[in-house]
Structures are given as structure tokens and as C-alpha cells.
Amino acid sequence: MRDASRGWRIPGVRGARPAPPAGPAPGARAPACGSPAQPRRSRLPGCAWAAGGAAVARRGLGGVAGGWSAAAAAAAGAQQPASPAAVRQPAGPPPPGAMAGSSSLEAVRRKIRSLQEQADAAEERAGSLQRELDYERKLRETAEADVASLNRRIQLVEEELDRAQERLATALQKLEEAEKAADESERGMKVIESRAQKDEEKMEIQEIQLKEAKHIAEDADRKYEEVARKLVIIESDLERAEERAELSEGKCAELEEELKTVTNNLKSLEAQAEKAETRAEFAERSVTKLEKSIDDLEEKVAHAKEENLSMHQMLDQTLLELNNM
Known part of the structure; x- marks a missing residue:
């Protein structure tokens, strides 16, 4: 199965190739997950998509499942506090932002599962296409070998035809000579028969x-x-x-x-x-x-x-x- 950088179309994914998530320009450092540079509404999902895109860019479609798993792990790490001493959860009901993060994480997991299924299907499709390509290549090589063999056989048949035509011409010439000799022999036989008849009469x-x-x-x-x-x-x-x-x-x-x-x-x-x-x-x-x-x-x-x-x-x-x- 070919990776995304080679331009295979993945079934179920729009576009010619999966574009990596939007990130910083080449040569610039990507902002850290949860930093103020990230938009508020997409800090957590953006980090996940960035991590998944980096994994896809590094490993290709063959490792997309692992990339999205790594992105999910990074998102989970971002949600958890750095250490128990540094961050303490206040008592009481969770804030609304935490509920939104959990639903986003669940959506990311569903998306990861969907992408994994699509990646598996793409792998199977790519394997099938590769097998078909190998089969077609073998068929093409076999056909080329058959064509070469047929060309050689045609050449041999043409040479044999030339030799057969030469033998036919020689045989026709010999047949003509034999017919002439037979005619001469027949005339000689007629002369001999006439002489024999005359001798018999005599x-x-x-x-x-x-x-x-x-x-x-x-x-x-x-x-x-x-x-x-x-x-x-x-x-x-x-x-x-x-x-x-x-x-x-x-x-x-x-x-x-x-x-x-x-x-x-x-x-x-x-x-x-x-x-x-x-x-x-x-x-x-x-x-x-x-x-x-x-x-x-x-x-x-x-x-x-x-x-x-x-x-x-x-x-x-x-x-x-x-x-x-």
C-alpha cells in the first residue's frame, strides 16, 4: 500500500490525498497545545489533529492508526494535570469546559476508529490493487514473452515457408524435368514399339x-x-x-x-x-x-x-x- 505522499486516493476520504492539518509555516515552531496562540474553541482538538498530522507526515498512511492513537494519547495527557501537586481539582461539579473536552475526545476517538477502518480498507484495497498490478504485470510479461515467442515462431515459420517454397520450386523443376524425361521416354517407347512392331512384322x-x-x-x-x-x-x-x-x-x-x-x-x-x-x-x-x-x-x-x-x-x-x- 502506498502512502499519502504518493497520491493514492483513499476510499471514504474526500480529496485526492489527505492533507495534513493546518499548522505553522515551514521552518516555524508550532505553538504548544493549550497555549494562547491556539484558538479557544479548538485547542484540544487542534492539538490532536496536529499530532495526528505530524504522525501521518512522518509515517504515511501505513502508520495512520498509530499516529491517531498517539494524538489521542497526547490529547489525554493535555487534559490531565502535569502533577498532583501542581494542579488540584476543585471540589464540586466539573466545569462546562471539561464536559466539552470529553465529548471532543470521544469524537476524536470515533474519528480515529473511522480512520483506522478506512486505513484498513485502504490497505486492503491497496493490497488488492498491488496484487492486481502484480498480476497484470505478470500477465503483461507473459504476454510479452508470448508475443516474443510468437514473433520467433512467426520468423521460424516464415523461414520454414521460404525453405518450403524453395523446396517446392525445386520439386516443381524436378517434376517438370521428370515430365520432360517421361515424354521423351514415352516417345522413345513409341519408337521402340513401332520398331518392335516392324520387327514382329519382319x-x-x-x-x-x-x-x-x-x-x-x-x-x-x-x-x-x-x-x-x-x-x-x-x-x-x-x-x-x-x-x-x-x-x-x-x-x-x-x-x-x-x-x-x-x-x-x-x-x-x-x-x-x-x-x-x-x-x-x-x-x-x-x-x-x-x-x-x-x-x-x-x-x-x-x-x-x-x-x-x-x-x-x-x-x-x-x-x-x-x-x-
């Missing part, structure tokens, strides 16, 4: 060609086997023709020998010679035909071998292309 065509080549090779093999069989037959026929030619030559030799030995019978020899010539011509024609047949067969065999070789080469090339794919 493989189908090559499979068809391979099947045809196999059929051609099988036909060529069959033809080769037929030609080989025919060649074997022709060779056997040639052997038989050669045998017949040898026989014919042997016969010709025999005929020549007969012509040499038989010279007497010319006609028979001529006839035999004609017959022999005819047979020789026939044999020659037969030999010529056989030789021509052999030449034709050899040409056919050579042609079949060439066709077979070309078919084998084509088949090997097709298999090589399929293996390379």
Missing part, C-alpha cells in the same frame, strides 16, 4: 519366308534325291551301255578278225560288213544318244546341285538373320 515375313524356304529346301531335297536316283539309274544304264559298247567293240574286233580271215567270200563278208556297219552305226548312234543323255543328266545334276547350294545358302542366311534378331 519376323512374321521371315517366318513365312523360312517356311517357304523350308518347303523349297524340302522340294529341292526331294528333287535332289530324285536326280540322285535318276543319276544312279543313268550311271547304271551308262555302265550297261559301256558294257554293250565293249561287247560291240569286241564283236567289231571279232568281225574285223573275221573280215581279215574271211577274204574268200566277199559278198558274205560285204553283207556281214554291211550288217556290221549297220550295227556299228546303230551302236554309235546308241552311244551318241547315251552320251547325250549322260551330258543332259550331268547338266541336270549340276543345276540341281547349284539350286540345292543356293537354297542352303538362303536358308543359312535366313537362320543367321533370325539369330541376330
Whole structure:
């Protein structure tokens, strides 16, 4: 609780602050209580108020109760005589001034009690206000700390937002690059798919060609086997023709020998010679035909071998292309 010199408003007391009782000017001595300088009507209460005001001035509102108690004690001391020997109470009823002093003292006591109650209420009010002030100060400090914490959090959030925006920009850039790469990959996949489709079509065509080549090779093999069989037959026929030619030559030799030995019978020899010539011509024609047949067969065999070789080469090339794919 603050004292009166600091300007607190006391509840129940008029004015901004309790003014001390009127007294002498600064630097002057206050007149003694009960002296002629005091007004007659306020000598006793004035002393009490002066003592209370001095106490308030010295101790503030915190000691106002003690000040007014000291003032009451001073007033009581002023009412009592200094010593029994110096002052004697006259016998008889008290004078009217004494009755007025007693009522004034009672009023002062009531005023003191009232002021004590007001001082206690003021102390409680000041304590409550001080507690409220401390609570408000704590709230203000807490709010300032919260504001500082919020400012720091806002700064951290702004920094995190900046970093998040940077990461977002980086992610968007990477996403754009990934989309470009995906587009390129998609185009590459389309190219690869088209190539694969073309390769599949080519493989189908090559499979068809391979099947045809196999059929051609099988036909060529069959033809080769037929030609080989025919060649074997022709060779056997040639052997038989050669045998017949040898026989014919042997016969010709025999005929020549007969012509040499038989010279007497010319006609028979001529006839035999004609017959022999005819047979020789026939044999020659037969030999010529056989030789021509052999030449034709050899040409056919050579042609079949060439066709077979070309078919084998084509088949090997097709298999090589399929293996390379």
C-alpha cells in the first residue's frame, strides 16, 4: 500500500490525498497545545489533529492508526494535570469546559476508529490493487514473452515457408524435368514399339519366308534325291551301255578278225560288213544318244546341285538373320 505522499486516493476520504492539518509555516515552531496562540474553541482538538498530522507526515498512511492513537494519547495527557501537586481539582461539579473536552475526545476517538477502518480498507484495497498490478504485470510479461515467442515462431515459420517454397520450386523443376524425361521416354517407347512392331512384322515375313524356304529346301531335297536316283539309274544304264559298247567293240574286233580271215567270200563278208556297219552305226548312234543323255543328266545334276547350294545358302542366311534378331 502506498502512502499519502504518493497520491493514492483513499476510499471514504474526500480529496485526492489527505492533507495534513493546518499548522505553522515551514521552518516555524508550532505553538504548544493549550497555549494562547491556539484558538479557544479548538485547542484540544487542534492539538490532536496536529499530532495526528505530524504522525501521518512522518509515517504515511501505513502508520495512520498509530499516529491517531498517539494524538489521542497526547490529547489525554493535555487534559490531565502535569502533577498532583501542581494542579488540584476543585471540589464540586466539573466545569462546562471539561464536559466539552470529553465529548471532543470521544469524537476524536470515533474519528480515529473511522480512520483506522478506512486505513484498513485502504490497505486492503491497496493490497488488492498491488496484487492486481502484480498480476497484470505478470500477465503483461507473459504476454510479452508470448508475443516474443510468437514473433520467433512467426520468423521460424516464415523461414520454414521460404525453405518450403524453395523446396517446392525445386520439386516443381524436378517434376517438370521428370515430365520432360517421361515424354521423351514415352516417345522413345513409341519408337521402340513401332520398331518392335516392324520387327514382329519382319519376323512374321521371315517366318513365312523360312517356311517357304523350308518347303523349297524340302522340294529341292526331294528333287535332289530324285536326280540322285535318276543319276544312279543313268550311271547304271551308262555302265550297261559301256558294257554293250565293249561287247560291240569286241564283236567289231571279232568281225574285223573275221573280215581279215574271211577274204574268200566277199559278198558274205560285204553283207556281214554291211550288217556290221549297220550295227556299228546303230551302236554309235546308241552311244551318241547315251552320251547325250549322260551330258543332259550331268547338266541336270549340276543345276540341281547349284539350286540345292543356293537354297542352303538362303536358308543359312535366313537362320543367321533370325539369330541376330
